[in-house]
Amino acid sequence: METAQHIYESEHEATSTGLPNAKLAMWVFLASDCLLFGALITTYVLYRGASLVGPYPKDVFDIPYTSVSSFVLLASSLTMVLALAAVQRGDLARMRVWLLATALLGMTFVGGQVYEFTTFYREGLKLSTNLFGTTFYVLTGFHGTHVAIGILMLLSLVAMSFTGKITQRESMTVELVGLYWHFVDIVWIVIFTVVYLIPTGK
Amino acid sequence: MRRITRLAPGVGALAVVAAACAPNNHQDSLNPQGPYAQKIDTLFTPVFWIAAAIFFIVEGMLVLFAIRYRHRKGRPQTPPQIHGNSRLEIGWTILPALILVGVAIPTVSTIYDLARTPTGNVLNVNVVGHQWWWEVDYPDQQIVTANELHIPVGEPVYVSLCAAGVGYGGVPAPNECQPGPPKGAPPSAVGDDVIHSFWVPELAGKQDVVPGRTNHLVLQADRPGTYTGQCAEFCGLSHAYMRFKVVAQTREDFDAWVRAQQADAVAPPAGSLAATGMNDFLNGQCIACHAIRGLQVNGQPLTANGGPNLTHLMSRSCFRGCTMPITRANLEAWLRDPQAVEAGSWMQLNPKLSQDQIDALVAFLMTLR
Amino acid sequence: MASVSVPGETVRGGLLRRPRSTAGFWSWVTTVDHKRIGILYGATAFFFFLVGGVEALFIRLQLAQPDGKILSPSTYNEFFTMHGLTMIFLVVMPLSAAFFNYLIPLMIGARDVAFPRLNAFSCWLFLFAGLFIYSSFALGGAPNGGWFGYAPLSTVEPGNNMLFYSTGLLMAGIASTVSAVNLAVTIINMRAPGMTMFRMPVFIWMALVVQFLLAFSLPIITVGLFESLFDRRFGTHFFDPAAGGDPVLWQHLFWLFGHPEVYILILPAMGIVSEILPVFARKPLFGYQFVVFSGIAIGFIGFGVWAHHMFATGLGPVANTAFGISTMIIAIPTGVKIFNWLGTIWRGDLRFTTPMLFALGFIAQFVVGGLSGVTHAVVPADYQQTDTYYIVAHFHYVLFAGAIFGLFGGMYYWWPKIFGRMLNERVGKVQFWIMAVGANLTFGPMHILGLEGMPRRIQTYTPALGLGVWNLVVTIGAFTIAVSVLIFIGNAVASFRRPKDAPADPWDARTLEWTVPSPPPPHNFDEIPVVHALDDFWHRKYAETEEGTLVPVPAGGSGDPRSDDAHGSGHGIHLPSPSYYPVIAALGFPLIGYGVIFHWWMAVAGAVVVLAGLYGWAFEPAAE
């Protein structure tokens, strides 16, 4: 059916703006997600130093540790770029390698977060201990969930690449996941700065 | 027909004004009885008329055009194709803007006027919202009462609004809700409280009672009288039953009332039914929540813990969020089954009282003048 | 007629067989056609309108006289909360979505929305969210904390009632966010050749603004709802003053969403009115650009006024001043719209069809609600008005007498296009007048009640307040509205008894959806139209002389819809195939919701269903 007019979910369609639909959709979604994190971060900032009982941030934070895991997450942005470059060259094998590397780095980050949470928990900071626990876990937890979803998408990409759904011509799916991944990284930079680096009174 | 329905809102609007002249039904924001409510009314009235004027202009044009330009047989079906007119656009952008500037100026000045802390001869009152009744504390006079706010006429009353539970220590402190319960106080039997809103339309606008915050409101009455008010923020099951009264008195009457309230309760003569009731009260569950000044258990004065202070219960005219007159029958019904009288009431009696206990307790309560 | 490749006659793709039915129950469940999805949205919204309306009738029976005994306090609280939630989230939003879905592709000259399966997903998830919230009546109690669910009442009240509120709204929010992204992309990206942004119908513009309002305001309430859910379920302290939390934070989060939300509710109706007036005035919309820009301005300013719902919360004079003024400013662009509509009927050749009556009724009544809104913005006056029936009067004038009237106008206007049958005009006019009388009888006296001291959300009031008379009038008005709704139902049912006889262009209209047959074929357009002007279809039918008078273009001209058969056959147009996966993925969400409230294993099961749905979806070819 050569004459078929695909009008949906296809990147080859001529659109009014020239941008593929999926990419535009991702941008709108990320803009919306920005406000989600905006509201969460605002909550954190409003309650900064408002806890009535400890432990307080300075009692539990291990800045060098978190800096390392932040660096791991940032590094994953680089591997993501390499994965996209690979698929755009048509090098599916490389792409898989870089995607897996990205996922692995992401998992390291999430694993680090899980470890951090358990440490804090043992040190007496629970979700319900005080406002710091409440806002800290929920903000970083939301971010961690975003990373986890990103990892699922990366692994799905690898799986899809074996079914022929990812090709050099159909590389946009990889690009979209990349956009999402970079966004999640950038959000982490903000969270890391606000939560860990800017000192609180207590 | 069309015209009449279009005008219906207008007629309704006129009725609002007419209602202003209707007999006082005691909870009427269009019937200000003190300077603070008056300021609001003075602002609202011209704004209302401006709105009414705009209403009549817009509806007038709408009706006029609808009649004038309706399709008629024989008229050409092709009206002039007018696409717009920039000058008109500018006009109807600027004109409303100017009107709004005119509205905004007195609005802002009234906001600041009402927010000012009164000075001079000011009565400080802490009003505490509970689910579903009002506690009224006079920190300077050391009085605690409920559901009735007594004020002297002609003097500004500076009301500090606190929420029960965590927001309020239960010990009167002027102008500030104490953060957290006083040290050593038993955990509240009735939980933490929620948002309420204090509203006596004839004396002032509303102000919310927010747990964890201290809000303030100034009210003042010009004439002696009783002004009714009601909780205006939805606060759960019995929100509709969270009413109260403001009793404005002359300075002398007010002072007399203060002295009467400051007195301790007097124990009823031994051997009377009321004395049995007092024993039940002091040795039963009541003291878990209620205090009566002047009475002691094991040499300790009673502390209120979630329930109204009952020291001068009978000096009030209403109870249970000021929705019932204090009569023997009502008190009996209340003690028999509080939840049947007020849905969800925090006054949980466990075990239930026997008829004998009720008779004795009511006899005792009726001595609390 | 165009021949279309029938979906379903295709090979396996993904895990499940592609659904085959093209008619009947399963064809509706698996449909990805924006028109069918639009109808699904509309039908669900109308169903919930009846439910929310019946709740309102019970509220009115209870309040008809002092000391009402019809509803217990707890039932009353459930009813008014569910009434508000239903009308806002399950009626006006989805009814607007129905029009968006059905009309956006047709009006911009596209064959479908950008992501048809995502569209189906939004629709089902929305429906399931509604059913989920309503299931609470059978599962221990419906939400009872008011539609804005103020903390800490919503987090400390016993029972699961408000858990249904937060989880249910989270689901509805996901559905709306997804559909907002979808429709925004559709409008920005799928316009027919020549359909520049400033040739789009105003309805499409308002739709676009609404999608952005949704995309930017929903995440904020999402955060609020999660925080409230966690406070209840996991012992966090976001709104718990005992731990230093601030209940007012919830109010900020809620109204930062809540105020843009009210423009989400009104802009679609304003778009509809902007389409109806020019058609029946036989004149172009006065000041098209100004109407568009004022809509955009309303959207922007709408994000900066939220604290006008909190004037009595104690934010202080500075905040109250700022928000009072920003709120007043919103009256200016809204006024621009009103005056341009007046300009549109000025010197027109007005035909008072039913849609036109509803459009004019919208203007007449919306102004009342708008003006009372401005009196709330006068902050000290609002100290008296807030939380009284004066507010209830305000928002029913803009919501019922405004939005619902506009949407009814839209239903009468597009009914022939959607179902191929005209609604009875005479009955429609009778319905309009009864509804208008009812609306003003119901909501007019509420102004008086509020100013005379009737707080809202009270389950009863004492006779001493002297509010009985007006309350009785209000109740009578509510039943008058009910009569009008029954008349509408009768009209609709009767229309289905008649043969499909509506012409393609019954109103001599201006926009592209009227160029295709009624109802439109599955692929909408045999050939994608090329657009040369605003109101393109009108200009194909009429030319304008120098002086601005109309002359009809000779019959059989390029735009005559009756000559459709002469067009290309549309052979081989490839439509998206129906799919099971959207509805499967959506089904997982209520399970997760029950899991959050009852047993965690349900949540796990729900998550598995969602993931299964999404994976089937991702591996399914978009079309075959």
Ligand code: HEA
């Ligand atoms: C469709 C929904 C909708 C719309 C469009 C509006 C429009 C407006 N609303 Fe309303 N509002 C609600 C729905 C809506 N509102 C709801 C649901 C609530 C209650 C929520 C709750 O508590 O449950 C509420 C509550 C509400 C409050 C809080 C009241 C309180 O609780 O104390 C305020 C306060 O400022 C307000 C103001 C306004 C204003 C200024 C407008 C303006 O946009 C109106 C502008 C329009 C006009 C002014 C008319 C036309 C203009 C002219 C003819 C030009 C000339 C006019 C002038 C110069 C004045 N609204």
Ligand code: HEA
């Ligand atoms: C779009 C929004 C919308 C709409 C259309 C309506 C429509 C109506 N509303 Fe509602 N209302 C709200 C939004 C809306 N409302 C909101 C947000 C609140 C605040 C809630 C809160 O405080 O939390 C509220 C609150 C509210 C209250 C205040 C409750 C209180 O504070 O205690 C009242 C009281 O009279 C009321 C009345 C009505 C009436 C009579 C209608 C009528 O117009 C209804 C008309 C519809 C019908 C009458 C249905 C017809 C049905 C039939 C004819 C039956 C047919 C049956 C079968 C075929 C099975 N509403």
Ligand code: CUA
């Ligand atoms: Cu307290 Cu309502």
Ligand SMILES: [Cu+2]
């Ligand atoms: Cu608002």
